[in-house]
Amino acid sequence: MSSKQQLVLSIIDFLNTSIQDGTVKQDDVESLEVAIQCIGEAFGVDPTDETQRDRLSVKPATLPTIFDVFLKTRAKMDTAAPAASSSSAPKAPSAEDKTAAESFKAKGNSYMSSRNYEEAISAYTKAIELDPTNPVYYSNRAAAYSSKNDHAEAILDADKAIEVDPSFVKAYHRLGHAHYSLSDYKAAADAFRRGLALDPSNASLKSGLQNSESRIGDDDDTASETPAAAAAAGAGAGGGLADILRGMGGGAPGGGAGGMPDLAGLMNNPMMMQMAQQMMANGGLERLMSNPALANMMNRVQSGGGMPSMAEIMSDPTMRDLASQFGAAAGGAGRS
Template identity: 45%
Template sequence: MSDANKRLAFAITEFLADSIANGTINKDDAEGIEVAIQCIGEAFGVDPSDEKHKSQFSIKPATLPKIFDVFLTTQQKAASSNQEAAPAPEKAAHTSVNSGPSADSIKAKAEDLKAAGNKEMANKQYAQAIKLYSEAIELNAENPVYYANRAAAYTQATKYEQAVADAKKAVEIDPTYGKAFSRLGQAYFCLGKYQEASDACESGLKLEPGNAALKSTKAAAEQRLNEASEPAASAPRATSATPRSGGGAPGAGFSGLGGLGGLDLGSMMSNPNFMQMAQSMMSNPAMSSMLQNPAMMQMAQSMMSDPDAMRNMMNNPEIARMAQSMMGGQGGAGGVEEAP
């Protein structure tokens, strides 16, 4: 490969690096440009960071923009000379067709405005950035980048509806522009429209599967959606179907007795007086021995499956006296206060 080609490639990498340093290139795009610099260097066998290569291939103090300006000036002079040499009628006709700024110069002016807007964004001057991007759009309304950049500025300025509109316009102009979907997802997220944000990011990820900004916004949106769909946690209600167990816990020892045949165990368990009586009974050695007897357990299960038998037992004064005796005289059934 000739040295001329290497010098040109080296000059391109210098131009791109200078554009990152002076803010011409948006910070969001800087990473991609740095990758491009490395790729150009590898393809042409030059290393922008190597001092030997700098001394061998750098064109400084000249720069590509300066060389390009010289070229444009020369081209314009050549065009002017050709026009002066042409016959008068043709010159007049040419002037009437091309009166005013050319399309290329208008697009170049729009690019200058975009670059200036990028600098204002870097300085967090969002209102000024919006103004400059708007002027660029007035000159070239078919460039999706201008709308996407203005959407970013609107988002930073908390004007989220305008950001959504600009991002949609960018997608409309170029449906393959992944960054437009990123701007749209961010604006929707800021509006609290998490499903729309997730959908926009999903569309963008189909175009750019590795885009970190799209992944991050989509993950945050889906987390908010999951939080909104989760039912409020509620405390479990103690019933005959959900017995309580464990040493010394309310109702300990009753989990093996089956259902209560229609009696409301939940209400009984919530009555502090009943629970005090139950705990006293369970601490009695005689009751503990009885519950370990298989025959007694079978009889208790049979009684608890029959509501009438259970009520008769509870109303039997002899049973009440026995219960009081088993609790060691601690109040008995007659001392339980009804819950209000």
């Protein structure tokens, strides 16, 4: 019943937000609060139970963002239907169009490097307008959308890249990452599997699939896990952050104090370096450094209190989310 309870919690959160932001008229608030209580009791969902909330929450996705994906997908299908029935094939881009499109793609890549995602999206869009037959442009624009946390648009672009060229493997990773970021782990796993059917040795797709499958789990297994254990499992599967730390000495002889790995070993780990670059690219480093829990840990270390343990790190929601995201994206394909 876990999937239904996840939906119910999302509905309750949406209704509570609608009360708080004034969407619901004051005269209707009391009736809606009674309805929320009845819905929760009917499905065994208590939004004040933090343990249950950790298990059922689909954050960072919300009911409106999930519904937005559905509406955009349906609109896309509706507009594509007349084009598909048309007898005239789309005009093939000229050599000049292709050259200009490549120039816009290069500009988009440069904007991505400087984290100017809006300009990158604009550049990739111009490339698509000139040459809509190249899946790379849709795939790169999907990466730009994901970088600004607009994963709904990233899904549409990744799907379009696959439609243009079903053999373009990188698009399946983009699609899987976007679904994973919206906590739709089954859809993410499906995308990674489809990519692996084309490229069975692709390490990024393997890692993404393992992380997605570890987050799906059985309802009984999920219910029996503590939030910290569930987060560690999601982050650690398939080469995630927690797995890297454990494999490099966390809690074992030779590791750093308090169960932490050796810093030099971390910096020499290719996966860790790739994950660090991804953090810098999508703003994760700023979020990490502004995390109060991390600041407290560092203050304790500076005061001689010892390094934090893995369990302590993974018990913080922000650290868990970062570990999970970079576990899914570890080894992720770069721009083309």
